[in-house]
Amino acid sequence: MSEAAAAAVGTELKATITIDATPAQVWALVSDVKRMSEWSPQVVRSVVLGGPVKRGTRFLNVNQQGWKRWPTTAKVVRFTPHTDFAFRITENRSVWSFQLEPTPEGGTLVTHRRETPDGISAVSKVLTATVLGGQKSFVPELLEGMSQTLERVKAEAEQN
Known part of the structure; x- marks a missing residue:
C-alpha cells in the first residue's frame, strides 16, 4: 500500500509523505534534476543546460506513458x-x-x-485529449506517479 497521500483539489495535484531524513538530505535528492528519472515513473531522462541547478536554470526532459515518449523543457522558478x-x-x-x-x-x-496558475496551454489540452487518454484518465495517472516519486525519494533518503 502507498505511504504517500495524493489528491486533486481543483486544478492542483498534490501528494505528501513524511520521510525519516532531514530537509537537507531530502533537498539533495529532489533538487538533483539529473536524477529525476530515478524518482518519477514518467521521466525517462533529464538534461540540465548549463552549470549547477539554481533559480533560472533550464533543463530538458524526456517523458513517457507506456511506449509514448515526448520532450519537454523546463525552467527552475523557485x-x-x-x-x-x-x-x-x-x-x-x-x-x-x-x-x-x-x-x-x-x-x-x-x-x-x-499547479497550473496560468492554465494549461491549448496544445497540451489537445495532446492530452488525443494522445494521453484525456484528463479523466491522465490526472489519476499523474497522481499515482507523484506518489511513486515520493515513495522512491523516501526509500533513497532513508537508506542513507
Whole structure:
C-alpha cells in the first residue's frame, strides 16, 4: 500500500509523505534534476543546460506513458535550499514543486505539487485529449506517479 497521500483539489495535484531524513538530505535528492528519472515513473531522462541547478536554470526532459515518449523543457522558478524547489514546464505552463518542512521528530514532510496558475496551454489540452487518454484518465495517472516519486525519494533518503 502507498505511504504517500495524493489528491486533486481543483486544478492542483498534490501528494505528501513524511520521510525519516532531514530537509537537507531530502533537498539533495529532489533538487538533483539529473536524477529525476530515478524518482518519477514518467521521466525517462533529464538534461540540465548549463552549470549547477539554481533559480533560472533550464533543463530538458524526456517523458513517457507506456511506449509514448515526448520532450519537454523546463525552467527552475523557485530555489530555496532545504525548503522549496519548483520548475515550470514550458509546453503546458504547469509548475511542479517539492516543498519541505521539518517535522518535530527530525524528519521531513514533503509536498509534491503540480499547479497550473496560468492554465494549461491549448496544445497540451489537445495532446492530452488525443494522445494521453484525456484528463479523466491522465490526472489519476499523474497522481499515482507523484506518489511513486515520493515513495522512491523516501526509500533513497532513508537508506542513507
